[in-house]
Amino acid sequence: MSNRLPAMIYSAPEDEEVFELDFGESKPVSVRRKTNAKYHEADDACYSKWNVLPDILLEDIFSRLTIRERYYASQVCKNWNRIFYSKRIWETFVLGDRTLTRRKFNYYMGDQYVLDHHRTQLCLHRIARGFRRIIITKMENFYNLYEFMTILSYYGENFESLNMIRTFEFTFGCELDPEVCQGREKVYGTGGKLLEALKRLLDDLKGLKHLSLQDLLLEREEAKCLLDDVVYNCCETLKTLKIVNCSKESYAMLHPACFVNLQKLTISPQHLGDENMLLLADTKLKDLYLLQTKLTEHAVPVSFKVWKECSKKSPFLRIHHLLDGPVDTQVIWQDGAPVRSLVYNTPEIKVSISCIFTASNLYCNTLEVLAYLGIPGYHMQDNFEDRPDTALILLARCCPFLDTLVIRDRISTATVLLLVSQCRNLRRLIVRRNALIKKCDWPYNPEWTHSFYSWLRITSGSLERTTEEVRKMLETKWHPLKDEEFKWFKL
Numbered sequence: 001m002s003n004r005l006p007a008m009i010y011s012a013p014e015d016e017e018v019f020e021l022d023f024g025e026s027k028p029v030s031v032r033r034k035t036n037a038k039y040h041e042a043d044d045a046c047y048s049k050w051n052v053l054p055d056i057l058l059e060d061i062f063s064r065l066t067i068r069e070r071y072y073a074s075q076v077c078k079n080w081n082r083i084f085y086s087k088r089i090w091e092t093f094v095l096g097d098r099t100l101t102r103r104k105f106n107y108y109m110g111d112q113y114v115l116d117h118h119r120t121q122l123c124l125h126r127i128a129r130g131f132r133r134i135i136i137t138k139m140e141n142f143y144n145l146y147e148f149m150t151i152l153s154y155y156g157e158n159f160e161s162l163n164m165i166r167t168f169e170f171t172f173g174c175e176l177d178p179e180v181c182q183g184r185e186k187v188y189g190t191g192g193k194l195l196e197a198l199k200r201l202l203d204d205l206k207g208l209k210h211l212s213l214q215d216l217l218l219e220r221e222e223a224k225c226l227l228d229d230v231v232y233n234c235c236e237t238l239k240t241l242k243i244v245n246c247s248k249e250s251y252a253m254l255h256p257a258c259f260v261n262l263q264k265l266t267i268s269p270q271h272l273g274d275e276n277m278l279l280l281a282d283t284k285l286k287d288l289y290l291l292q293t294k295l296t297e298h299a300v301p302v303s304f305k306v307w308k309e310c311s312k313k314s315p316f317l318r319i320h321h322l323l324d325g326p327v328d329t330q331v332i333w334q335d336g337a338p339v340r341s342l343v344y345n346t347p348e349i350k351v352s353i354s355c356i357f358t359a360s361n362l363y364c365n366t367l368e369v370l371a372y373l374g375i376p377g378y379h380m381q382d383n384f385e386d387r388p389d390t391a392l393i394l395l396a397r398c399c400p401f402l403d404t405l406v407i408r409d410r411i412s413t414a415t416v417l418l419l420v421s422q423c424r425n426l427r428r429l430i431v432r433r434n435a436l437i438k439k440c441d442w443p444y445n446p447e448w449t450h451s452f453y454s455w456l457r458i459t460s461g462s463l464e465r466t467t468e469e470v471r472k473m474l475e476t477k478w479h480p481l482k483d484e485e486f487k488w489f490k491l
Contacts, residue, residue, distance in 0.1 A: 051077040055086070062089040067099065087130030094135045095148060115144040117151065124155045132166050138173030138215075142194060149197040156204040165205050169212040169242075170198065174295070191222050203229035212242035212266075215295055223247040227255035235259055242266040245295045252276045257283060266291050266322075269332045270299040274306045281313040291322045292332065299332055307336035323349065330355065335362055341369035341404075343491065347377030351388035351409045360398035367399045371406035371430075375487055380410045384441045389415040396423045406430040408486065414440035414460035420473045429470070430489060433480035438463055 053061075062070055062083055074084035083089065100120045101113040139145045156162035195218065202211075211230065218226065223246055230238070238259045245268050246253070252273030256265055257280050265280070266289040280288070310317060320341045321331050328348045342359055349355075351372060359367060381387055389411050396402060402423050413436055420426060440460040444453055459465045463480075470478045481489065 051079050055083065058083045059086050059088040062086070063091065067094075085126070087127070090127040090130040091132040092135065093131050093133070094137065095139070095145075096137050097139050097141060097144070100148070101144065113141070113144075115147045117147070120148065120151050121155070124152065125159070128152075128155060128162075129160055129164075131162075132164060133169075134165060134167070135169045136171065138171050140173060146194050146197050149201045153197070153200045153204050161206075162204050163207040166207060167210040168202070168205055168208055169210075171212075171214045172216050174215050174217050191218055195222060199226070199229060202227075203233070205230075206233040207237065208234045209237055210240045211238060213246055214242065214244045215293075216246045217248050217295065218246060220247055220249055220251050223251055223253065227253075231255055231258045236261055238262060240264040240266075242291075243271060244268045244291050245293065245297075246271065248297070250297055250299045254279065256280060260284065263287070265289065268292065268296045268299075269301070270297045272299070272302060274303055277302050277306055277310055278313075281310040281317065285314065285317060287318050287320065289320045289322055290332070290334070291324060292327060292329070293323075293325045294327055296327075296329075298329075301332055301334050302337070304336035307334065307338075311336075311338055333358060333362060337363075338366045339363040340366055341371070341491075342367065343369065343371045343373065345373045347374050350376070350378060351391065351407065353388065353391040356388070356391040356395050360395050364398045366401065368401050369404040369491065370395065370402065371404065371491055372408045373406060373489065373491075374408065375483060376408050380435070382410065382437070384412075387411060389442075393418055393422065396426075401425055404428040404430075404491070406489070406491075408432055408435065410435045410437060412437040412439055412441055412460065413463065413466040414442050414456055416466060417456060417460060417469060418442070420470050427474070427476075429474065429478065430486070431480050432486050433463075433482055436463065436480055438466075 058080065062073065065073060070084060070089065074081045098113055100116055100123060102116040102119070103111050104114045106112045136145070136149075152162070195216075208230070211234075213226070216223075216226070226246060227243075235258055239261065241256055241259060241262055241264070243253065243256070244266065247270070250270040252275060253267075253271045254276050256262065256267065257276050260283055262283055262285050264287045265285055269290050269292065272290070317338060319334065319337045319339045320343070321334075321339060322343050322345065323331065324345045326348055327346045330349075331342065339362070342363075349372075356370075359370070388407075388409050392405075392407065392411065392415060396405075396419050403425055405419065405423070405426060405428070407430070411431065416429070416431060416436070420429060438461060440457045442456070448456075459469055467479055
C-alpha cells in the first residue's frame with residue numbers, strides 16, 4: 001500500500017492550500033487539494049498497521065473528532081477515507097458558524113461566511129441518513145441558521161424522513177444590549193421567520209426522545225404555541241426535555257405536562273407555576289432540574305401548598321437547583337420542595353452563611369448534594385470569621401442525608417475533619433488542595449472532649465495526617481484535588 005502522508009501524522013493545510021469537501025457519490029476520494037508540497041511513495045514496511053484497524057474502532061475514533069479533523073484523517077489512507085462516509089461517525093452533527101459555509105466578499109463588510117446551499121444539499125444526501133443527534137450551537141449569523149433549518153426541513157419533507165433523529169439541541173445566540181438598563185430592547189433575532197423555520201423543523205422530527213431549547217426569549221404569545229407540534233408528534237416518546245429562557249417574561253408553560261412518559265425535565269423557574277407543577281406530578285417525571293442562567297428573569301416560586309400536594313402524588317420526584325454561567329443572583333428558593341441537590345456552576349457566587357442557612361432550613365430532610373464547581377473568580381478571605389467553615393458545619397448538622405459536598409473556598413483542615421466526623425452519610429468530599437489551611441483555628445467547644453480537641457489540633461496541623469484520617473473515616477482513597485483536577489471535576 002502506498003500513502004502520501006506518514007502514518008498517524010496529518011496536519012492542517014497551509015495558508016496557500018485550497019481544500020474542498022465533496023459529498024458526492026461519484027468520486028471515492030472526497031477531497032481535492034492543491035499544494036506545493038512534494039509527495040513521495042513508500043513501501044508498506046515503512047508504515048504501522050493503523051490503516052488496518054477494525055471498522056468498529058475506526059468508527060469510534062472518527063466519531064470523537066470534529067468535522068475538520070475527520071476530513072484531515074480521511075486523507076491518511078483509503079481505508080480511513082472509506083470510514084469517513086460511515087453512518088455511525090455522523091450520528092452526531094454539530095452546526096456552528098463556519099459549518100458548510102463558503103467565503104463571499106461583501107463590498108461594505110468585507111469577507112463574509114455564508115451557507116453554501118449546494119454543499120449543504122450534497123452533505124445531507126450523503127450522510128443525513130446517519131443523523132441521530134443534531135446540535136445547533138450559538139450562531140452569530142442568523143441567516144445561515146435560518147437557511148440550514150429550511151434546507152434540512154425540505155430534505156426531510158421531500159427526500160428521506162428525519163424520523164430517525166432522536167436528539168435535537170438548539171441554543172439561540174441572543175445578545176443583551178449594553179443599554180438595557182435604560183429601557184431599550186435587549187434581545188435580537190427572536191421570533192419571526194427564524195421561529196417559523198424552527199417550528200417547521202420540529203414538526204419534521206417525529207421520532208424525538210430528547211429535546212433541548214435554550215435562550216429563545218420569545219414573546220408570551222409566541223411561547224404559548226412553541227411546542228404544539230412536538231406534543232402532537234412525540235407526546236408518548238419524549239424522555240427528556242430542556243426548556244430554558246424560552247420567554248422574555250415569566251410564563252408557566254403547560255406543554256411539559258403533556259409528555260406522559262417524560263422522565264427528566266430541565267426548566268427555568270420562570271416557566272414553572274402552581275398549575276403546571278400539579279400537572280407534572282401526575283406524569284412519570286423523576287427528576288426536575290430548575291436551571292438559572294444570566295438570562296433567567298426573576299420568578300415567583302411555587303407555593304408551599306402545591307409542593308406538598310406534589311410530594312403526595314409523586315413521592316419519588318427529585319428536585320435539583322442548578323446555577324450555571326456568570327450568574328450573580330441567588331437561588332429562587334422553593335419552600336416545601338423535595339430538593340435533593342444544590343449546584344453552583346458559577347465563579348461569581350461565594351459560599352455564604354445566609355445561603356447555607358436557608359438551604360439547611362428549607363431542605364433539611366431531603367438535601368443530598370451541595371456543590372460549588374469551578375475555580376472561584378473572587379477574592380477569598382483567610383480569617384476564620386470571614387470563611388464559610390461554621391456555615392458548613394451547620395449544614396452538616398442540619399442535613400443528615402448529605403451525601404456529596406464540593407467546596408472550592410478556603411477552609412481549614414480541621415473543618416475537613418469535623419465535616420467527615422459529623423456527616424454520617426457523607427461519601428464524597430471534594431476540596432481544593434490550594435485552598436486548604438493547615439491549622440486548627442476552631443475554639444474549644446464544650447460538647448467536645450479534651451482528647452477529641454487534642455486529636456483535632458494535632459491531626460489538622462499536617463496535610464498528610466489529615467488525608468490519612470479522612471481516608472479511614474470515608475473508607476476510600478481520598479485526597480484533595482489540584483486546581484487543574486478541580487477545574488474539570490463534574491458530578
